Amino acid sequence: MSDQQSSPLRLGIAGLGTVGAGVVKIVRQKAALLEARSGRAVIVTAVSARNRDKDRGVPLTDYAWEDDPVALATRDDVDVFVELMGGSDGPAKAATEAALSAGKDVVTANKAMLAHHGQALAELAESKGAVLRFEAAVAGGIPIIKTLTESLAGNQIERVMGVMNGTCNYILTRMEDAGLSYDEAFAEADGLGYLEADPNLDVGGIDAGHKLSLIAAIAFGTQVNFDAVELEGIGRVTIEDIRQAADMDYRIKLLGVTRYTRRGLEQTMTPCLVPAASPLGQLQGGTNMVVVEGDQVGQIVLRGAGAGEGPTASAVMGDVMDIARGLRLTTFGQPATTLRAATPAKAAVSAPYYLRMALQDKPGALAKVATVLGEAGVSIDRMRQYSHEDASAPVLIVTHKTTRSALDHALAALPATGVMATDPVALRIEKV
Amino acid sequence: MSDQQSSPLRLGIAGLGTVGAGVVKIVRQKAALLEARSGRAVIVTAVSARNRDKDRGVPLTDYAWEDDPVALATRDDVDVFVELMGGSDGPAKAATEAALSAGKDVVTANKAMLAHHGQALAELAESKGAVLRFEAAVAGGIPIIKTLTESLAGNQIERVMGVMNGTCNYILTRMEDAGLSYDEAFAEADGLGYLEADPNLDVGGIDAGHKLSLIAAIAFGTQVNFDAVELEGIGRVTIEDIRQAADMDYRIKLLGVTRYTRRGLEQTMTPCLVPAASPLGQLQGGTNMVVVEGDQVGQIVLRGAGAGEGPTASAVMGDVMDIARGLRLTTFGQPATTLRAATPAKAAVSAPYYLRMALQDKPGALAKVATVLGEAGVSIDRMRQYSHEDASAPVLIVTHKTTRSALDHALAALPATGVMATDPVALRIEKV
Structure with missing residues (x-):
């Protein structure tokens, strides 16, 4: 065990909503358990939030307070910056960048920030030898990020x-x-x-x-x-x-x-x-x-559970404990610079679709719809027309397997039939 | 990245049944993927099994062959000993001990060996700075060991x-x-x-x-x-x-x-x-x-899937990839020497029970059973006696919540009633 690993791991937490307060509670109440499991103490040294005076149900006076999360993220007594503010840009991104630039590890629950800036942040982290982890950002307490990255x-x-x-x-x-x-x-x-x-x-x-x-x-x-x-x-x-x-x-x-x-x-x-x-x-x-x-x-x-204080704080602590134990992983399972820029493919795999539409009550309306679908190469598995009291007739269609592009072709051609009372609803039937 | 981490990780695999052959296939067929994800090549250098001549659907001529798994486990060109022989003792245990004693990491799917010798093997591993991991031993492809140890x-x-x-x-x-x-x-x-x-x-x-x-x-x-x-x-x-x-x-x-x-x-x-x-x-x-x-x-x-070549090999490879990436964890989530010797408690939490018994067709038989249960403190939620053609009457009872010891008391007292035609079956109703 290195010297670094036997010294306490010091957290700076920005954002003290329910999840942030939940993380503080776990660190305070489970100190012995966390140390037994990771081999080192896990402590909070500093916190930051918008409102210093709010009662969050957990004592914060032991910790340094920073109004500015960027200042928190770069403090000398912070090893891991825990970002729980949210928002794709603004203070969350600024503070995350500041922490990573200073070579500090970051744990975040911020899906919006990573969805928009994940590639750049991962590259920044890896260039600085820092770890950027985000289990809490996806499906709360479900360990999907770890399962995908490591187990599989x-x-x-x-x-x-x-x-x-x-x-x-x-x-x-x-x-x-x-x-x-x-x-x-x-x-x-x-x-x-x-x-x-x-x-x-x-x-x-x-x-x-x-x-x-x-x-x-x-x-x-x-x-x-x-x-x-x-x-x-x-x-x-x-x-x-x-x-x-x-x-x-x-x-x-x-x-x-x-x-x-x-x-x-x-x-x-x-x-x-x-x-x-x-x-x-x-x-x-x-x-x-x-x-x-x-x-x-x-x-x-x-x-x-995909949300809530406990499950989300649990996921944050999973990442913190990995860092405490010296597990250092890339953000997305391989070095960020080796991730491919993939071509987006619209619904690449063919599937059956459920279609609901309302047709004007004219003779031959249904036949016109069937013809348009057929011309687009979309074949019909079953079709139902329902009894109705108003002027338009509800129709339900289940197609055989088709590509999304063929279906879109058909949907685009339907208005020209002159029989559509509303825009159709099209839902994919996913084989699971 | 240390020198050690950029050199290939060399596996020695003992046991070439479906799982062992599956691991060899993954290493051969996914070499680029494994290297992209772990940052280093993962290769097999040596294998061992009982029968050298059997066709296992995968070429083995690239690898050194050892008849003796202990010899395999201690080879200089093996970094990780992959134990897929099975058996709680014998060659599996001898080879695992040899590998750990030589400071080599071990990945095993051997639940019987760990159930009987897990404490000693974990202590040996940790005393040598070696890693002993066993995701594949529990519930096949389900990442329960990693989830419990790390995510939670x-x-x-x-x-x-x-x-x-x-x-x-x-x-x-x-x-x-x-x-x-x-x-x-x-x-x-x-x-x-x-x-x-x-x-x-x-x-x-x-x-x-x-x-x-x-x-x-x-x-x-x-x-x-x-x-x-x-x-x-x-x-x-x-x-x-x-x-x-x-x-x-x-x-x-x-x-x-x-x-x-x-x-x-x-x-x-x-x-x-x-x-x-x-x-x-x-x-x-x-x-x-x-x-x-x-x-x-x-x-x-x-x-x-809890078993089978693919799911079990997947779990073995998850552990191997952790080692390739430099993730070094204790066997049971905290140092083995700190694990408590817990007092076993027989069904500590009270629960309702389902009881099935057959009573001799005598007047008052059911009342005698009810009395015995009541005297043991087991109260009855519902009871049914069924119509029957033979000499004994099937009776089903669902109890209110009771401790297992109270129930065992009642079950032990039932034969003395002289009305039992068979031994009762008692199944706990678990709240999930």
């Missing part, structure tokens, strides 16, 4: 799928269980405080898309490319879609899927139909799940 | 549960799905080659008990104590038990449970009833699942 290092990863936004899964579950409309379920989640200040981060799939882009980088050795994530939120999913899906033994989930094929890197975060009896289909409420498929390991499923 | 290092672990013998789960699933008797399902599993040469390792719970004892050591910082695992196999579970459990929305699983309470360390590997709708209850067929509960993270569920 002998695998070619074939696909990673995940339900990684608990708020969306809660809304979809409530729509199904309680028969609520999307708006009602959204209002309920809002009332429970489940939504981000900008709800589109949740229901628009952005937050989950950030996470998926980080997973893809590790899984496939590619540079983080959040801008190439095909994003679609859950706002257009109706109770009717959920019922129709259930009728076919499927459930609708906001599902992230990433694959790397000869055509390039596919990253989609969209509502999908998954078999109701599969682990993903059975996942109810606010829990997260990540499914990894490797050429050796087969399918691994990881399930747990 | 900031948690006090409260309970770990697991279905960790795929053969038992296959037999129980087939009994339920196909209405097979235990003997029929056993014969089917045997025909498919699912059973160990000594089937009692599987159906007697020994193999799964080995795994549980290793998990407990890491979870609670205690010395491995396989002898204290309360073991009960699945041989007495009948189709009737499975149907009765299903009728109450439960499934029967060979479930490992370990907890550490003030009364001591509880380790049980017994058939239990778990809610059919829980992740454990939904686990069908040969798949494994481990559920970890930590005070911070809440409940984490890990699911995947």
Whole structure:
């Protein structure tokens, strides 16, 4: 054991919301356990937050206070800068860069910052011999980053799928269980405080898309490319879609899927139909799940709380303890300078799709739709037209396997038929 | 990066069954991927097995051959001894000791060896500055050892549960799905080659008990104590038990449970009833699942293949890649000399129990049983007596929460009633 490893590991924590306060609590309350496991004391030396006077349920007077997180990040008595402020740019990024530039290790829960600047930050860390780790940024307490980076290092990863936004899964579950409309379920989640200040981060799939882009980088050795994530939120999913899906033994989930094929890197975060009896289909409420498929390991499923003080603080402490034990890993599983800039591939693998549309009540409307689909090369597995009271007729179609580009071709051609009463909703049926 | 880390990591593999051959294949076929991820080449230099002439589907002529695994383990051109022979003693133990004594790192899939000699081997490894890792020994491709040791290092672990013998789960699933008797399902599993040469390792719970004892050591910082695992196999579970459990929305699983309470360390590997709708209850067929509960993270569920060439080789390679990357961990998550010798506690936490018995067809038989239970402090939640054609009457009882010792007291007193036609079957109902 080196001298460095037997001296205390000193944390500087920026951001004292529930997760930051949770990390302080663990360090204070589990000092003996942490030292027994890592062979050295883990202590907090300095903290930073916007409001010094707020009661956070944990004593902070033992620690130096910095108003400026950049000043905190570069203190001589800080070995590891723990970034829990959030925000893709601004103080979080400035302080992370300052810490790494000073050769200090960084542990962060900031998915937005890494989704946008992960490549540059990883390169900076590695050029300085510093470690930048982020288990808490992806699926809370679920150890997906460590599993992908370390446990599965002998695998070619074939696909990673995940339900990684608990708020969306809660809304979809409530729509199904309680028969609520999307708006009602959204209002309920809002009332429970489940939504981000900008709800589109949740229901628009952005937050989950950030996470998926980080997973893809590790899984496939590619540079983080959040801008190439095909994003679609859950706002257009109706109770009717959920019922129709259930009728076919499927459930609708906001599902992230990433694959790397000869055509390039596919990253989609969209509502999908998954078999109701599969682990993903059975996942109810606010829990997260990540499914990894490797050429050796087969399918691994990881399930747990994706957010909250305890689970997120647990993940932060996992990274801190790795550093305390002297485990020094690259940010994305291989040196950042060796990560490939992958070509984005839109839904590279063909799949069946669920389509819902409303047609104007004209003779031959359905035939026109079928013709357009056929001309685009999209063949129909089943089709249902429902009885209706208003002027438009609801139609549900399940296609045979098709490429997303053929489907998009068909969807683009549908308006010219003159029979569409609304824009169609198209949801991929993911084989899981 | 040190000189040591940029030179190739040289493996010596003893045991060339499917897993050993699988490891050789991965090293040969994924050389570029492994080097990109670890920063150094990973190569095989020498191998050993009982039969040199057998075709293992992978070329071995590039490697030195040793008939004696001890000779292999101590070769100058071997950095990591990969022990895939199996057996708790004999050559596996001798070679592992030789490798560790020579300061070489060891990666093993040998649960029996570690369950019996884990403490001594870990102490030997740590005294020599060597690493002894064993992810592949527990639940195949599921990264439970890494998750417990590293990801959850900031948690006090409260309970770990697991279905960790795929053969038992296959037999129980087939009994339920196909209405097979235990003997029929056993014969089917045997025909498919699912059973160990000594089937009692599987159906007697020994193999799964080995795994549980290793998990407990890491979870609670205690010395491995396989002898204290309360073991009960699945041989007495009948189709009737499975149907009765299903009728109450439960499934029967060979479930490992370990907890550490003030009364001591509880380790049980017994058939239990778990809610059919829980992740454990939904686990069908040969798949494994481990559920970890930590005070911070809440409940984490890990699911995947528990055996087979690919999943087990994947886990071996995860450990090898950790070593290639310079991650050096203690065997059980803290120095072996600091692990506590825990007092074994028999089912320390109280639980409801499912009891099945057959009573002689005498007046007052049921009342006598109820009286014995009541005198032992075991109260009855529900009781059913079934119609029957033979001379004994099947009776099912679900108790309220009780301690195992109170229940054992009652079970010991039942024969004196003179009304028991068979020994009762008692299965714990585990809250999951």
